[in-house]
Amino acid sequence: MRIDLHTHSSASDGTDTPAELVRAAHAAGLDVVALTDHDTTAGWDEALEAAPAGLTVVRGMEMSCTGRGEDGEPVPVHLLAYLFDPENRAFALERARLREERSTRIRRMAELLAVDYPSIDPDDILARTGPSAGRPHLARALVDAGAAPSVQAAFDGPLSTRSQYYVPKVDTSLDRAVKMIAAAGGVSVLAHGRARTRGRLLDLAQIRELVSLEPGGLGGIEVDHADHNAEDARILRELAGELDLIVTGSSDYHGRNKDLKLGQHMTSVDNYERLVSQASGLPA
Numbered sequence: 001m002r003i004d005l006h007t008h009s010s011a012s013d014g015t016d017t018p019a020e021l022v023r024a025a026h027a028a029g030l031d032v033v034a035l036t037d038h039d040t041t042a043g044w045d046e047a048l049e050a051a052p053a054g055l056t057v058v059r060g061m062e063m064s065c066t067g068r069g070e071d072g073e074p075v076p077v078h079l080l081a082y083l084f085d086p087e088n089r090a091f092a093l094e095r096a097r098l099r100e101e102r103s104t105r106i107r108r109m110a111e112l113l114a115v116d117y118p119s120i121d122p123d124d125i126l127a128r129t130g131p132s133a134g135r136p137h138l139a140r141a142l143v144d145a146g147a148a149p150s151v152q153a154a155f156d157g158p159l160s161t162r163s164q165y166y167v168p169k170v171d172t173s174l175d176r177a178v179k180m181i182a183a184a185g186g187v188s189v190l191a192h193g194r195a196r197t198r199g200r201l202l203d204l205a206q207i208r209e210l211v212s213l214e215p216g217g218l219g220g221i222e223v224d225h226a227d228h229n230a231e232d233a234r235i236l237r238e239l240a241g242e243l244d245l246i247v248t249g250s251s252d253y254h255g256r257n258k259d260l261k262l263g264q265h266m267t268s269v270d271n272y273e274r275l276v277s278q279a280s281g282l283p284a
Helices: 016-025 042-048 087-118 120-126 133-144 152-154 174-183 204-210 230-243 269-278
Strands: 005-007 032-033 056-068 075-083 186-189 220-224 246-249
Touching: 005 016, 005 056, 005 075, 005 246, 005 269, 016 032, 016 042, 032 133, 042 056, 056 087, 056 204, 087 133, 120 133, 120 186, 133 152, 174 186, 174 204, 174 230, 186 246, 186 269, 204 220, 204 230, 220 230, 230 246, 246 269
Parallel strands: 005 032, 032 056, 186 220, 220 246
Antiparallel strands: 056 075, 075 186
């Protein structure tokens, strides 16, 4: 089986609609694909309805969190949540808060950019985003306006965390997020936890702490990912073994917004089956 547990559609910051994504996953030879848009479940129904015969769609989400960095200071972290009950009230309210935080932040960044890039229209950008507005939407607007040669150039320049246009957002604390996902019957997996090119790294000691949280701790670690070098993948794999955690591999596919291919990294059958068996919120 070919299993990819981390992809994004136009419901957040990908360029494929959920229907296009599942058709592309089938064409790429995948047997299982997880839709994990940022802070939203908006693409789930479309993906399930459009899924070709023979393709299993796993319902998931990538949650915006704040963890403890290696230097002891707060650091942005992403947490994948799989097969949780979307009707769980506390978790639904937190997802709604995160989406509102995203929209407010992106509007403010667009307004700051518009001062120096008059072709940037904040209202137009927000009208064209899905329920989870993000910096890739601003990057695409900068490219379309001729203000940046590529999405990556936009991230390296005007949209970088060091830029005068950057606006932070208030994300969910990592330990609270893990507990909320467990309370909703889902399984949490730390996303690209050693992605050095994204900035400062999460303290490995916090990963150990997350395992013992109640009502349920961290379920797994995404090890095989395009943003991990061989050494950091080894570190995470050994840590997952030490803590008896699920190990996943994923493409983090975003359509045209990133140069990543479906199935570029994959999850083993035994780890996938373990993830499904631990979830009580939804069936796979």
